[in-house]
Amino acid sequence: MKDSAALVLFSGGQDSTVCLGWALDNYERVETVGFYYGQRHSVEMEARIRVRAEIARRFPEWAARLGPDHVLDVASFGAIADTALTSEAEIVMLSSGLPSTFVPARNLVFFTYAAALGYRRGLHALVGGMCETDYSGYPDCRDATLRALEEAIRLGTEVPFSIETPLMRLTKADTWAFTEKLGGAAFVDLIVEETHTCYRGERGTRHDWGYGCGACPACELRAKGYTEWQTSRASEDRRKNTAM
């Protein structure tokens, strides 16, 4: 345990919920922060409240460490970053090679706000679900970007903040395995039932991997990771059985 208190960037999605579980396992005091930047759907904001409540209900040890939630209004940033997530534009691949869901420098803004809040609250480990494996190639999710930002925040506050990204090197299949390791089948179930990842904000259809349209890039990534995880578990079981 590097620090006894952490602030988790928490969106109510799969990755940030796994990070919240990781933080509750590793720090004595954990608070969450969410950002309102003019998202297309309130589904995300509703998922945040539901996921926190379910964690508190199902994991008493974690509940004792879970502190307040904060929501920061960064709508003016959303107005600048006018992309598919914050407007009615279609989700497409752009000539830059990035999907139109990319909000430029979003994580730089979010971590800077989180540091200002963490400074006030005495939370010096900032935790985020960024991942550079198996991802859409968002440059602000890269480890190099976040290490540079960590240094800038330390210099700019004179506080030894750390940016923790436990999912950075994991594939989406690894993230499911990590979920099970952290909180067993109950945590996997919570992720499936309560978290929200779908870019289109759909919660009509329940798939093995959770709710969503099943067709947008976020749903595809989540489904693919789940299937790969299930496949590797099945072959592991077979191996164990033959060894016996």
Ligand code: ZN
């Ligand atoms: Zn979807």
